[in-house]
Amino acid sequence: VDFSVFVQLLLPGLTTGCVYALVALGFVLCANVSGVVNFAQGEYVMLGGVVAAFLFSHGVALPFTIVIAVLVGALLGALQERLTLAPVRRSADFIQITITLGVAVVLRGIALIAFGKDPLSMPGFSGDGVFEVFGAAVPIQSLWVWGATALMLAVMFWFLKFTDPGRAVRACSINLQAARLMGVNAERLTLAVFAVAGGTAALAGIVITPIVLANWDAGIAYGLKGFIGAIIGNFRSPGVAVLAGLGIGMLESFAAGYVSSGFKDAIVYGALLAYLLVKGGVFVFGRSSLLSR
Amino acid sequence: MKLKLGIAVFLLAVAAYPFLMPGSYPLGIGIITGALATGTVGFVLLLGYAQQLALGQAGFCMVGGYASAILCVNYKWDPLLALLAGAAVAMVTAWAIAAPILKLRGFVLAMASLALHLILIVVALEMPFTGGALGTYGVPKFALFGLPLASDLAFYYVVWAIVLAFVLIGLAIDRSRIGRALKAIAASETAALSAGIDITRYKVQMFVVSAGMASVCGSLAVHYLRAMDPNVFGFGGGGGGPRRSSPACARSCAACRCRCGRA
Numbered sequence: 045v046d047f048s049v050f051v052q053l054l055l056p057g058l059t060t061g062c063v064y065a066l067v068a069l070g071f072v073l074c075a076n077v078s079g080v081v082n083f084a085q086g087e088y089v090m091l092g093g094v095v096a097a098f099l100f101s102h103g104v105a106l107p108f109t110i111v112i113a114v115l116v117g118a119l120l121g122a123l124q125e126r127l128t129l130a131p132v133r134r135s136a137d138f139i140q141i142t143i144t145l146g147v148a149v150v151l152r153g154i155a156l157i158a159f160g161k162d163p164l165s166m167p168g169f170s171g172d173g174v175f176e177v178f179g180a181a182v183p184i185q186s187l188w189v190w191g192a193t194a195l196m197l198a199v200m201f202w203f204l205k206f207t208d209p210g211r212a213v214r215a216c217s218i219n220l221q222a223a224r225l226m227g228v229n230a231e232r233l234t235l236a237v238f239a240v241a242g243g244t245a246a247l248a249g250i251v252i253t254p255i256v257l258a259n260w261d262a263g264i265a266y267g268l269k270g271f272i273g274a275i276i277g278n279f280r281s282p283g284v285a286v287l288a289g290l291g292i293g294m295l296e297s298f299a300a301g302y303v304s305s306g307f308k309d310a311i312v313y314g315a316l317l318a319y320l321l322v323k324g325g326v327f328v329f330g331r332s333s334l335l336s337r
Numbered sequence: 338m339k340l341k342l343g344i345a346v347f348l349l350a351v352a353a354y355p356f357l358m359p360g361s362y363p364l365g366i367g368i369i370t371g372a373l374a375t376g377t378v379g380f381v382l383l384l385g386y387a388q389q390l391a392l393g394q395a396g397f398c399m400v401g402g403y404a405s406a407i408l409c410v411n412y413k414w415d416p417l418l419a420l421l422a423g424a425a426v427a428m429v430t431a432w433a434i435a436a437p438i439l440k441l442r443g444f445v446l447a448m449a450s451l452a453l454h455l456i457l458i459v460v461a462l463e464m465p466f467t468g469g470a471l472g473t474y475g476v477p478k479f480a481l482f483g484l485p486l487a488s489d490l491a492f493y494y495v496v497w498a499i500v501l502a503f504v505l506i507g508l509a510i511d512r513s514r515i516g517r518a519l520k521a522i523a524a525s526e527t528a529a530l531s532a533g534i535d536i537t538r539y540k541v542q543m544f545v546v547s548a549g550m551a552s553v554c555g556s557l558a559v560h561y562l563r564a565m566d567p568n569v570f571g572f573g574g575g576g577g578g579p580r581r582s583s584p585a586c587a588r589s590c591a592a593c594r595c596r597c598g599r600a
Binding site for chain 2: 137138141145268271272275304306307309310313314317320321323324
């Protein structure tokens with residue numbers, strides 16, 4: 045195996061993996077405090093990208109573009125929680141999950157109407173050049189993606205580990221009911237976490253846009269792959285979810301490079317399916333597996 | 338009584354719709370709505386009664402759609418026979434994968450079934466026999482026992498007759514032992530199991546029935562659209578559903594071999 049080809053596949057995989065990792069983190073945090081899997085998570089990546097590209101092409105300075113697009117993501121995340129989840133908090137999970145799917149479709153439709161169906165582009169933050177690593181050409185923008193992801197992850201883990209709201213989130217992930225009984229204000233916490241998850245996903249969408257373009261229908265792919273990361277993290281462990289997200293990005297890139305770019309999604313989803321079946325105890329025979337979670 | 342009244346009102350509305358909303362475009366919407374309604378009956382049995390969140394059921398619509406398109410175009414099959422063949426393939430497939438996949442629950446089941454659907458979309462895009470991204474086009478009009486349906490209006494009534502038949506099947510299941518078992522499973526799988534209900538058997542049955550109905554949905558839609566490509570039952574929401582299904586768009590697609598909308 046040619047080493048430069050390996051690196052050429054690895055690094056772009058790592059870059060998209062960063063986006064999946066941040067989405068996966070958002071999934072885990074939202075699921076922990078609200079008990080609901082937010083299927084609209086990937087749409088915030090798309091929104092961050094299209095809003096930033098739109099503002100930039102209309103002459104807004106880059107720093108403001110980034111700040112506004114992140115705020116839009118955070119605000120919409122908060123609105124989603126307030127308008128579509130808070131009123132139905134007592135309904136079955138089944139219903140709440142279906143509502144988040146509906147929100148995803150609505151967000152996608154709004155983006156299509158507001159920003160058009162053509163992909164939007166944006167120049168790299170430090171130019172569109174490339175640099176070489178072991179003979180592989182990597183866009184300079186990748187550094188921004190890795191840097192932004194590392195920063196977000198550092199802030200997130202500091203928040204979860206060393207602040208009171210962060211401890212409350214972790215308490216919720218261990219036992220939602222008990223945490224509420226211990227005085228955790230789940231309502232406020234849920235609102236805050238949805239806003240943070242929306243803003244984080246939007247930031248991921250902004251930094252990746254100079255590399256992959258921003259399109260109204262890109263959210264599904266980010267959402268599904270981030271979701272896979274969250275599943276591997278069992279919707280409990282943010283750390284595992286982030287690592288899994290990075291791994292999926294690389295798996296996808298290697299599948300495209302070494303097997304077939306047409307079948308890369310089928311390979312990723314096939315791997316997920318196999319993982320779910322093994323984990324779901326499907327290959328354990330006998331009645332006991334029927335009721336094991 | 339209330340139910341009979343409901344069905345009567347439903348029949349009246351369906352019968353009157355083409356005359357209240359004349360024109361080929363509203364009629365097209367009526368046909369597509371009816372086609373989707375056939376699949377919906379199956380979803381209600383699986384998602385509504387048994388509460389199995391199998392989100393990938395549109396994959397079975399793809400099976401039916403491709404069976405109808407490929408058999409009718411490439412092998413000149415009779416449309417009704419192709420529809421039945423598609424449903425049979427979908428039901429056998431569903432039966433084969435039901436045991437492992439229905440052991441999963443909640444959002445894990447949702448994701449696993451969705452993954453199957455997405456893999457199917459990739460297969461449809463990449464395999465030679467489906468026509469790839471362009472799809473299979475030039476699907477003939479629907480025919481009953483060798484008699485082609487001359488007008489869209491006739492097809493409209495055939496589609497809705499099938500919807501009615503499916504609704505009656507659904508109601509029969511609702512009132513039977515199976516319906517009660519399904520409601521018990523939805524309430525609590527553990528309790529249902531301990532009450533002696535063979536939950537796996539009922540879940541598999543509903544999965545198979547709903548796959549068959551989804552396949553019929555795909556076949557009917559394709560005979561109206563006259564073409565099948567991976568986007569027709571794609572996961573794109575805006576891209577796959579309504580816009581592609583709008584009659585004018587699909588017709589011009591089938592005619593000029595181009596992909597509209599997003600292409």
